[in-house]
Amino acid sequence: MKCTLAMALLLLVENLSTAAPDPRPRPRRVVVMRPFIPVTPGPRSWIHRRGARPTRSPALTPRRRVGWGPEENMTFIVKLAGVEAARAAISVGRSTRSRGRELLTMRGLAETVTFISNFVRLREEVVTRVDLAGLSPLHSTMDRRTGKPDTDRWMKTHFGVPVVQSVRRKGRLRAQRRHIESPLFDPITSLFVVRSMDLPAKGKLQILVLNGNSLYEVTVSVTGRERIYTKLGPRNAIRLDGRAQRVQDDGRTPVPGKKTRGVSLWLSDDLARVPLKLRGETDLGSIEVSITSYQAPRSPLVVQVARPNTSAAQSPFGARR
Numbered sequence: 001m002k003c004t005l006a007m008a009l010l011l012l013v014e015n016l017s018t019a020a021p022d023p024r025p026r027p028r029r030v031v032v033m034r035p036f037i038p039v040t041p042g043p044r045s046w047i048h049r050r051g052a053r054p055t056r057s058p059a060l061t062p063r064r065r066v067g068w069g070p071e072e073n074m075t076f077i078v079k080l081a082g083v084e085a086a087r088a089a090i091s092v093g094r095s096t097r098s099r100g101r102e103l104l105t106m107r108g109l110a111e112t113v114t115f116i117s118n119f120v121r122l123r124e125e126v127v128t129r130v131d132l133a134g135l136s137p138l139h140s141t142m143d144r145r146t147g148k149p150d151t152d153r154w155m156k157t158h159f160g161v162p163v164v165q166s167v168r169r170k171g172r173l174r175a176q177r178r179h180i181e182s183p184l185f186d187p188i189t190s191l192f193v194v195r196s197m198d199l200p201a202k203g204k205l206q207i208l209v210l211n212g213n214s215l216y217e218v219t220v221s222v223t224g225r226e227r228i229y230t231k232l233g234p235r236n237a238i239r240l241d242g243r244a245q246r247v248q249d250d251g252r253t254p255v256p257g258k259k260t261r262g263v264s265l266w267l268s269d270d271l272a273r274v275p276l277k278l279r280g281e282t283d284l285g286s287i288e289v290s291i292t293s294y295q296a297p298r299s300p301l302v303v304q305v306a307r308p309n310t311s312a313a314q315s316p317f318g319a320r321r
Helices: 005-009 187-196
Strands: 073-080 083-092 096-098 101-112 123-131 136-145 153-158 163-169 172-178 204-211 214-230 233-247 261-268 275-282 285-295 302-305
Touching: 101 187, 123 187, 136 187, 187 204, 187 261, 187 302, 214 261, 214 275, 233 275
Parallel strands: none
Antiparallel strands: 073 083, 073 285, 083 101, 096 101, 101 123, 123 136, 136 153, 153 163, 163 172, 204 214, 214 233, 233 261, 261 275, 275 285
16 A cells, blocks of 8 residues: 555555565664755756746645654654564655745655565665645655666656656666646655644545656545554554555546555644554555654744645545545
């Protein structure tokens, strides 16, 4: 299942079946998030010169104070069928201003644990540059390493009109253009969109998430409040249940042969909305992602989230039904 937090973390497990086996023993590695270095966008790239342009300014939800912000860090353990398979981390860099916009860099990292790496090795890092006006991703870079050059992959996505993706695989670089409905989010920003929304007892949030080459229509809704036990101790949590459907670039037509998958996500029932736990489905079986550590942000933000450009009725989430 690739949906919100699942889209950000479970991609690693989804790709275990496609990674090349590596029989060599590997020393134990610990996922450590390196400090962010603020990045100032450079001159317009060749992609923009060839016709891509930024997306138009989206309609925004009312301003809302959130519990996340710069220098927030969290780590997770990923279990497949009850067996620890990977570790993952998400962090938020410091905010910077460029050309009148306030920008953030978000980073996600996941890699297989030592035992799994003896059979299938995978390390994936995603870095996304985000415009705080709507939590809109500007560009995202994915670097997937398997230890085998034939299966390593690098991709950069520019979220403009059209969406332009550059992919390097087996030493070859190719680019493609895609016309996709906006607003459009990547896996990391989709998680922060859910964390930033007012979560009423009723209503659904429906967004489009671009995960690599795959486009998903993701729907989540609040189903209750529970008390759960984590590495952080007992916490009151908001439970969201959702589904994700692989769709074509029109954002509505399902991709033939791709079934809808479900996911359950628990967020802390406070302003921070920390992702505490997730259960979902993958091609390899059921999976559970649990938080292992959390570092609060230095200064929480006040944000607005992009509304879908649609004439459909709006739900309490501020998204289409």
